Amino acid sequence: ELKVEQNPLFLSMQEGKNYTIYCNYSTTSDRLYWYRQDPGKSLESLFVLLSNGAVKQEGRLMASLDTKARLSTLHITAAVHDLSATYFCAVSNNAGNMLTFGGGTRLMVKP
Amino acid sequence: EADIYQTPRYLVIGTGKKITLECSQTMGHDKMYWYQQDPGMELHLIHYSYGVNSTEKGDLSSESTVSRIRTEHFPLTLESARPSHTSQYLCASSRVGSYNEQFFGPGTRLTVL
Numbered sequence: 282e283l284k285v286e287q288n289p290l291f292l293s294m295q296e297g298k299n300y301t302i303y304c305n306y307s308t309t310s311d312r313l314y315w316y317r318q319d320p321g322k323s324l325e326s327l328f329v330l331l332s333n334g335a336v337k338q339e340g341r342l343m344a345s346l347d348t349k350a351r352l353s354t355l356h357i358t359a360a361v362h363d364l365s366a367t368y369f370c371a372v373s374n375n376a377g378n379m380l381t382f383g384g385g386t387r388l389m390v391k392p
Numbered sequence: 393e394a395d396i397y398q399t400p401r402y403l404v405i406g407t408g409k410k411i412t413l414e415c416s417q418t419m420g421h422d423k424m425y426w427y428q429q430d431p432g433m434e435l436h437l438i439h440y441s442y443g444v445n446s447t448e449k450g451d452l453s454s455e456s457t458v459s460r461i462r463t464e465h466f467p468l469t470l471e472s473a474r475p476s477h478t479s480q481y482l483c484a485s486s487r488v489g490s491y492n493e494q495f496f497g498p499g500t501r502l503t504v505l
Contacts, residue, residue, distance in 0.1 A: 312491060323482060324435075324496040331491055367432060377492050378423075378442070379450065382435040 283308050285372050287383035295391055297359050302386045304353040304370035312373035313353045314380065315344050317366045324369065328355075360390045395419055398483050398497040405473055406505050413468045413500045415483030424466040425484040425494060428452060435482065441466055473504045 284307040294300050304313070312331055316324040328337045330346035330353060337344050341364065343356045353370055367387045371380040396417040405411060415424065422443045427435040427450075437450030441460040455477075456470050466485075470477055480501050484494040 314493065316496075323498045324484075326493060326495065329491055329493050369434070371435075373492050379437055379440065380492065380494060381437075381451070384434045385432065387432060 283310070283372060283374055283381045285370060285381050285383040287368075287370055287386050289386060290384060291387050291389075293389045293391065294357075294360050296361055299359065300357050302355040302357070302368055302388075304355070304372075304383055306351050306353075306372045306381075308375075309348070309351075310372045310375065311346075311348050312377065313346050314371045314373075315353070315355055316369045316371065318369065318385070319366050327368075357388075360388075362390050362392060364388060365390045396483060396485055396495055396497040398481075398500050400500060401498060402501050402503075404503045404505065407472075407474055409473050409504075411470050411473055411502070413470075413481055413483075413502070415466045415468070415497055416464050417466075417483075417485045417495075417497075418464060419485060419487070419495070420463065421485035421495075422463065422488045423486045423492070423494075424460065425486075426450075426456075426458060426466070426468050427482040427484065428454070429480045429482055429499075431480065439468065473502075475504045478502060478504050 315327040328344040333348040335346045367385045371382045399414045426439045429435045436452035438454040439458040483497040486494045
C-alpha cells in the first residue's frame with residue numbers, strides 16, 4: 282500500500298525567509314504532484330514531476346524529485362504572505378490510475 | 393484554468409435523505425474522480441472512472457455510488473445521508489496520456505444533521 286508523508290504539517294514563517302517542505306513516499310513511483318489549496322477552496326496544480334532528478338520552478342517555489350530516495354521537496358525562497366496556503370504532495374501508483382495524497386502542510390507567512 | 397464544475401457548492405440536509413452531488417467537466421477528459429476531504433486534511437479517493445460505463449471504488453470505503461453515462465458528467469449519490477458523511481467532496485478529471493495530472497472542481501461542502 283502506497284503511503285505518503287509530508288512534514289512539517291504546520292509551518293509558520295516570516296516573510297523573506299527560506300524553507301523546505303518534504304514529501305516521502307513508501308513505494309516506487311516516478312510521478313509526483315504538488316498542489317496548493319487556499320482555505321475553503323479547491324486544489325490548484327503547481328508542479329508535475331515525472332522522473333528522477335526532475336526540478337521545476339515557478340516564482341518563489343521550486344520542486345524536486347529523487348525517486349531513489351522516494352523523496353520530493355518543495356522549496357520556498359524569500360516567502361511572501363501570498364504564499365500562505367496548504368500544500369499537498371500526491372504520488373501516482375505504478376498503474377498511473379490513482380493518486381495518494383500526503384496529509385498537507387499548512388503554511389502561514391507572517392509579515 | 394480547469395473547466396470543472398460542481399453543484400451544489402454547499403448543502404445542509406437531514407439524516408436519511410437521498411442526495412446527488414453533480415460534477416461536470418468541459419475539457420473532454422476521459423478520467424474522473426471523487427475525493428472526500430475533511431477540513432485541512434488529506435484527500436481520500438472514493439470513486440473513479442476511466443470513461444463512459446466504467447466506474448471503480450477507490451481506497452476509502454464509501455456508502456456512495458457513482459455513474460458515468462456521459463463523458464462530461466460524473467454524479468455521486470448518497471442513498472441515505474448520515475452525519476458521518478459530513479465532509480467536503482472534490483471532483484477531479486484528467487486526460488489520458490497527460491501523466492494523470494488531475495484538475496479539481498470547487499468542491500461541495502456537505503453537512504448532514
